[in-house]
Ligand SMILES: Cc1cc2nc3c(=O)[nH]c(=O)nc-3n(C[C@H](O)[C@H](O)[C@H](O)COP(=O)(O)OP(=O)(O)OC[C@H]3O[C@@H](n4cnc5c(N)ncnc54)[C@H](O)[C@@H]3O)c2cc1C
Ligand code: FES
């Protein structure tokens with residue numbers, strides 16, 4: 409593997425100070441290390457952020473659930489606070505990859521990476537999340553910009569993700585049987601003020617499906633999804649699924665999500 | 670270069686390492702613990718699974734630098750006084766291996782499952798072994814081995 413300097417930060421301040429133009433923050437490394445090995449990326453310094461205490465808390469109130477960016481998928485899946493406050497989020501975490509990926513991979517790493525087929529970005533959009541960084545608070549609606557692209561600036565560190573606690577919610581994924589990444593994933597959340605429906609795995613970036621949102625706002629039932637016409641225009645088409653198939657599966661997953669809300 | 674202190678299979682070691690060395694290469698090339706296998710080297714196959722502070726991880730995607738102050742257990746650390754671990758016995762009894770390439774990772778992964786779920790059903794075993802690929806057995810005997818081990822552990 410290409411060489412780099414490994415540094416450990418024990419505070420956000422130190423992490424920012426250690427960061428130079430050719431650095432990367434290292435969380436679980438489940439995406440970063442394979443990328444370096446495959447020579448898709450190269451850095452002079454990796455800055456380990458897992459020892460920063462401020463990134464590893466989970467705090468629930470009646471209105472919101474705030475999860476530190478360095479919390480692993482396994483810890484979210486088994487957290488009593490998460491299971492009580494937003495059970496669909498614990499289930500989502502439990503369905504990421506495999507146990508070893510869940511033991512290392514973190515929520516902050518997943519969101520910063522913004523893989524088009526990742527699960528957490530759908531949760532952020534559906535649960536109207538706020539991404540807390542060392543500089544500012546970014547609404548999820550503005551955070552996910554495109555394929556592997558986010559609103560984060562160079563050297564900006566995600567500290568926590570704050571989700572709105574919904575009245576009810578559910579995430580349903582049609583997983584790639586090998587990696588468990590979403591071929592299609594649909595997250596439905598009935599929030600206090602609105603219904604949000606986020607779709608992942610389907611385009612180059614996670615998106616909200618306004619058509620399903622409107623149908624469910626008029627009538628929150630499986631049958632209200634039946635008559636929606638989802639155009640496959642611009643959808644991913646690959647060896648796993650054609651664009652038309654993905655368009656069909658969105659409705660199937662959405663109905664399943666409504667029935668398990 | 671940096672110095673790391675790690676407890677590996679119960680033995681404390683202190684070594685100078687390069688910043689970019691992976692746990693899988695360190696175990697095999699520096700410590701000659703070749704029981705941990707490298708299959709895909711890109712975190713897909715699970716042949717390299719070891720325990721880090723008690724949890725199963727893929728050693729091909731873990732930096733040794735990240736393990737400073739931690740405990741690592743490999744397949745070599747399972748037997749005691751020449752006696753195999755219950756899980757190893759069970760894989761042998763149920764013929765849960767053919768070529769054996771995936772086996773160290775399978776065994777380490779399966780033990781982690783039983784630490785977290787003492788009595789898993791067949792579906793839970795299959796779900797847990799999602800990250801371990803076997804090109805020989807067709808999984809049936811592996812699942813039978815884990816089930817049987819659960820009744821004995
Ligand atoms: C076999 C396999 C299967 C997988 N299956 C799934 C799946 O089904 N669903 C899914 O959603 N994901 C899946 N993943 C991805 C997994 O969830 C990763 O853990 C995740 O994408 C990256 O998290 P990480 O903590 O490992 O980040 P790292 O690999 O350490 O970092 C990833 C990127 O994020 C940056 N970064 C990390 N933390 C921060 C932070 N706090 N602030 C700013 N930038 C940061 C890093 O610099 C890097 O660019 C899978 C991965 C593998 C290897
Ligand atoms: S060698 Fe590590 S997962 Fe395949």
Ligand code: FES
Pocket residue numbers: 765766767768769770771772802803804805806
């Ligand atoms: S026994 Fe040969 S790969 Fe599993």
